[in-house]
Amino acid sequence: MKHELINKILADTAYVRMGGRAEEKKAAEYLIGVCNEFANGAHTEEFPVDLADIKRAKLYADGAEIPCKAYFLCGSGIAEGELYYLRSTDKYSLSQCRGKIVMIDSYLGYWKYRDLIENGAMAFITFDGNINYADRDIDQRELRPYVSNGEKILGVNINAKDAVKMIEDGVKDIRIEVEQDEYVGNSQNVVLELKGEREEFIVLTAHYDSTSLSTGAFDNMSGCLGLLHMIEYFSKNSHSYSLRFVFCGSEERGLLGSKAYCEAHLEELDKCVLCVNLDMIGCIMGKFGSCCTSEKELVNYISYMGLECGFPVHVYQGVYSSDSTPFSDKGVPSVSFARFSPSNTGTIHNSYDTKALLTAAQVEADSEFITKFVSRMANAVLCPVARKIPDNMKQKLDEYLLRKKAD
Numbered sequence: 001m002k003h004e005l006i007n008k009i010l011a012d013t014a015y016v017r018m019g020g021r022a023e024e025k026k027a028a029e030y031l032i033g034v035c036n037e038f039a040n041g042a043h044t045e046e047f048p049v050d051l052a053d054i055k056r057a058k059l060y061a062d063g064a065e066i067p068c069k070a071y072f073l074c075g076s077g078i079a080e081g082e083l084y085y086l087r088s089t090d091k092y093s094l095s096q097c098r099g100k101i102v103m104i105d106s107y108l109g110y111w112k113y114r115d116l117i118e119n120g121a122m123a124f125i126t127f128d129g130n131i132n133y134a135d136r137d138i139d140q141r142e143l144r145p146y147v148s149n150g151e152k153i154l155g156v157n158i159n160a161k162d163a164v165k166m167i168e169d170g171v172k173d174i175r176i177e178v179e180q181d182e183y184v185g186n187s188q189n190v191v192l193e194l195k196g197e198r199e200e201f202i203v204l205t206a207h208y209d210s211t212s213l214s215t216g217a218f219d220n221m222s223g224c225l226g227l228l229h230m231i232e233y234f235s236k237n238s239h240s241y242s243l244r245f246v247f248c249g250s251e252e253r254g255l256l257g258s259k260a261y262c263e264a265h266l267e268e269l270d271k272c273v274l275c276v277n278l279d280m281i282g283c284i285m286g287k288f289g290s291c292c293t294s295e296k297e298l299v300n301y302i303s304y305m306g307l308e309c310g311f312p313v314h315v316y317q318g319v320y321s322s323d324s325t326p327f328s329d330k331g332v333p334s335v336s337f338a339r340f341s342p343s344n345t346g347t348i349h350n351s352y353d354t355k356a357l358l359t360a361a362q363v364e365a366d367s368e369f370i371t372k373f374v375s376r377m378a379n380a381v382l383c384p385v386a387r388k389i390p391d392n393m394k395q396k397l398d399e400y401l402l403r404k405k406a407d
C-alpha cells in the first residue's frame with residue numbers, strides 16, 4: 001500500500017472508537033470506503049452489545065472529592081463505608097473485605113471480581129495511569145456482563161496519583177455515588193470476502209475499535225492497515241482458498257466482535273482452515289512476533305520462513321488475547337502477528353497510542369511478511385496446518401475464556 005495512503009488512513013481515523021459507540025460505527029463506514037477502493041462487497045454485520053450512559057459519578061474520600069469515572073454497567077446507587085486496600089488476595093486479606101469499599105491494584109478480571117463478591121465487598125475502586133506521566137487521565141472501564149454475572153456492586157476508576165495519595169493519607173471513609181442508564185445497543189464487524197477457487201477459506205481478522213482514551217493507531221488501526229494491504233494484494237493476485245476479511249468491532253470490550261462472528265457463522269467455520277489475526281504491527285521499535293494457537297509445526301514453519309525471508313520472527317505456541325481466540329475455541333487453528341514495542345516505547349490503552357509510534361515503512365514491511373505467509377497458505381495444494389487444537393492449547397483456552405482458573 002502507498003505510504004501516503006497509510007498515513008492518510010492513520011490521520012483520518014485518529015479519534016476514539018469505543019465499541020458500540022457512534023465513532024466506532026463511523027470508523028466502520030470509513031473502512032468500507034477504503035475496502036471499496038480495492039474490491040467490492042465490504043459490508044457491516046451488526047451484533048448487540050450492552051451500553052451505559054453515566055449521569056453522575058462521585059467519589060468522596062474523608063469528605064474530599066476525588067476525580068473518578070464510574071464503571072459502565074455496575075448499576076446505580078450510593079455506597080458508603082470504610083476503605084480497604086486489598087494488596088494481595090491471600091485468605092487473610094480477602095477476609096478483610098466484608099462490608100468495605102475495596103481498592104484493588106490490578107485490572108478487574110473475572111476471578112478478582114468473584115473474590116470481591118464472595119468476600120462481601122460493598123463497592124470497589126480501581127486505578128490506572130502512571131504517577132510519572134504529566135496527565136491525570138482516567139480510563140473509562142466497564143463491569144463486563146460476563147464478569148458480573150448479574151451480581152453488581154458499584155465501582156469507580158481513578159488516576160494512580162490519587163490512589164497513591166489516598167493510601168499515603170490513610171483515608172478511612174469513602175462515599176461513592178453512581179447514576180447511569182444501562183441499555184442494549186449495537187456494534188459491528190466489517191466483512192469482505194475475496195472468493196477463491198475453493199469454498200474453504202482463511203479468515204483474516206484485526207480489530208478497529210479502541211479504548212476510551214486512545215485513538216488506537218498502534219492498537220489497532222495498524223492491524224487494519226495490514227488487512228487492507230492484503231485486500232489490495234489479493235484483489236490482484238491468486239489465492240485458491242477464499243479469503244474472509246473481518247475488521248472486528250468491540251475487541252477491547254472482551255473480543256465481542258469475533259465472538260459474535262463465530263456464533264453467527266458457526267456452521268461455515270467447518271470450512272475455515274486457518275485464522276490469521278493482526279493486533280499491533282508497524283511500531284518503530286521492537287521485534288516481530290507470532291503466537292500460534294495450533295500444533296507446534298506451525299511455530300517451526302513460521303520461524304523458518306522468517307529466516308528464509310530475512311525477516312526474523314519470534315514465534316511461540318500460546319493463546320493471544322485478541323480476536324483469533326474465539327476462532328481457535330471453535331476448533332480453527334490460528335496465528336496472531338504483532339510487533340512488540342519494548343520498554344515503554346509504545347504503550348497502549350492510553351492517550352499516547354498515536355501514529356507517532358508507527359512508520360508507514362514499518363507497517364508496510366510487517367504487512368508484506370504477513371502477506372507472504374498468507375499467500376503460501378492460500379495457494380497451498382492443501383493448507384498444511386492440521387485442523388485441530390492440541391490439548392495444551394485447549395487448556396490455555398479454557399483458562400483464557402474463564403472456564404477454568406489457572407494454577
Ligand SMILES: [Zn+2]
Pocket residue numbers: 207219220251279280322
Ligand atoms: Zn488490540
